Amino acid sequence: MRIPRLFVDLPLAAGSPIEVTDERAHYLRNVLRLRPGAEVDLFNAGSGEWRATMKAIQRRTILLEIGTQTRKPEPVAGPVLYFSPIRRNRLEWMLEKAVELGVQALVPVITERSVVELGRPDRLRGRLIEAAEQCERLDVPEIGETVALEDVVESGVPLIVGDERRDDGSLLQALEDLPDAGLLVGPEGGFASGERDLLIDSGARMVSFGPLILRSETAALHMLSAWRALESDLVEAEADDGQA
Amino acid sequence: MRIPRLFVDLPLAAGSPIEVTDERAHYLRNVLRLRPGAEVDLFNAGSGEWRATMKAIQRRTILLEIGTQTRKPEPVAGPVLYFSPIRRNRLEWMLEKAVELGVQALVPVITERSVVELGRPDRLRGRLIEAAEQCERLDVPEIGETVALEDVVESGVPLIVGDERRDDGSLLQALEDLPDAGLLVGPEGGFASGERDLLIDSGARMVSFGPLILRSETAALHMLSAWRALESDLVEAEADDGQA
Numbered sequence: 167m168r169i170p171r172l173f174v175d176l177p178l179a180a181g182s183p184i185e186v187t188d189e190r191a192h193y194l195r196n197v198l199r200l201r202p203g204a205e206v207d208l209f210n211a212g213s214g215e216w217r218a219t220m221k222a223i224q225r226r227t228i229l230l231e232i233g234t235q236t237r238k239p240e241p242v243a244g245p246v247l248y249f250s251p252i253r254r255n256r257l258e259w260m261l262e263k264a265v266e267l268g269v270q271a272l273v274p275v276i277t278e279r280s281v282v283e284l285g286r287p288d289r290l291r292g293r294l295i296e297a298a299e300q301c302e303r304l305d306v307p308e309i310g311e312t313v314a315l316e317d318v319v320e321s322g323v324p325l326i327v328g329d330e331r332r333d334d335g336s337l338l339q340a341l342e343d344l345p346d347a348g349l350l351v352g353p354e355g356g357f358a359s360g361e362r363d364l365l366i367d368s369g370a371r372m373v374s375f376g377p378l379i380l381r382s383e384t385a386a387l388h389m390l391s392a393w394r395a396l397e398s399d400l401v402e403a404e405a406d407d408g409q410a
Numbered sequence: 411m412r413i414p415r416l417f418v419d420l421p422l423a424a425g426s427p428i429e430v431t432d433e434r435a436h437y438l439r440n441v442l443r444l445r446p447g448a449e450v451d452l453f454n455a456g457s458g459e460w461r462a463t464m465k466a467i468q469r470r471t472i473l474l475e476i477g478t479q480t481r482k483p484e485p486v487a488g489p490v491l492y493f494s495p496i497r498r499n500r501l502e503w504m505l506e507k508a509v510e511l512g513v514q515a516l517v518p519v520i521t522e523r524s525v526v527e528l529g530r531p532d533r534l535r536g537r538l539i540e541a542a543e544q545c546e547r548l549d550v551p552e553i554g555e556t557v558a559l560e561d562v563v564e565s566g567v568p569l570i571v572g573d574e575r576r577d578d579g580s581l582l583q584a585l586e587d588l589p590d591a592g593l594l595v596g597p598e599g600g601f602a603s604g605e606r607d608l609l610i611d612s613g614a615r616m617v618s619f620g621p622l623i624l625r626s627e628t629a630a631l632h633m634l635s636a637w638r639a640l641e642s643d644l645v646e647a648e649a650d651d652g653q654a
Contacts, residue, residue, distance in 0.1 A: 259503055263628050263631070266622060266624050267632065300623070300625075301624070301625075302623050336639075336642060336643040337642060337643070338582075338639050338642075339643060374642055375638070376512065376638050376641060376642040376645075378512055378545050379545045380510050381510060381544070381545075384507050384510045387507075388638065388639070391631065391632045391635035392636065394619065394620050394632065395580075395582050395632070395635070395636040395639070396582065398580055398582075398619065398620040399580040401620075403580070
């Protein structure tokens, strides 16, 4: 069985004792059924990943001892996703997939046609942590405070914007041209025309998804997938050049 | 409110009466709360899309009269997705997204590490129909019979294969080189080494998703997204050339 990974928000170092409590302890003890001697990989962005051994199980606490480092910290790279709040079950799927695809951070954006309020950030954080543990990331992307579209535009961040079935430009081309852009997805029903004007006037790059309507969460994952595919493509090209 | 779309598996023509029964009738009458005079867009791949008007509501049946054609039949184009059976809730999510992204058909493939049996095809078909209605497709992709990996290889269809975090080639490059290839995604745990050899020997193109582990359903949607993004990119390029 693969060694389970556990996000621990504390500095990790050789020989350090780590206490895991409450739901995390329950997860290790009752769900994974680990016993003393079992190995767990602990990680966070700052410390990297460390192999730890379970030392003692108590009722609400599990004691782990950290051994050797298995992965050094890595630079965090990936797009920021500016997304429209959507219903809880769809949101959770989107968060999980966004983490798998390599999103760096997520920012909820309120627009004219937004109809859903975001759930409590701490509950969403649990989902992000689980997703990061499963897909072998070292960092757990954060969800920022909810902001208004105008605030995002005012911040000056370069944006690639997906807005329904517009006759806009190529997503792949936009990702090549603006490698540091945030990815902005509109709500179901799209951006209002005033919002679209605001985005275009600010220099945002409007892109098309093709002829079909994508739900908001699908559009978000589509943009992240395109980014991911292009990244891999560039890495492959560099590798080939290296071998030439 | 947007005019609702309803998939009807019958030839559609001007003036024809259409009867909708049982769950579909319930959906129109009780969920959408439509009443006589309301408009519904009926569609299927063969007939295209037709504007219809609700004429009469009975207990189990709704009578619609077809008016004018709103969309002609369109050629069906898109990749075939060869996927690993996965748990029901993830599978339904994957089907919905695959339809949105433009999959042409889906084929369940059993591999050494497959652990899940596919649910009943008729229940899955309902999900495919709903997804097609929501995303404005004219056709409803089919789910084929479950096949073994060896059968897929033996059929001679060109394949682009996503298999975990291998040091394989670029997905975008593979899609450009093999525009008619089927997209094959392995199960959680990936292909067994013998299966991988079989695929490589048959000429299949193995591609990488980048450094992170993608769940089986995420990998499927990632491949479809990459295909979709590349298609849009090529359309944009042709449009630009046309205007040059």
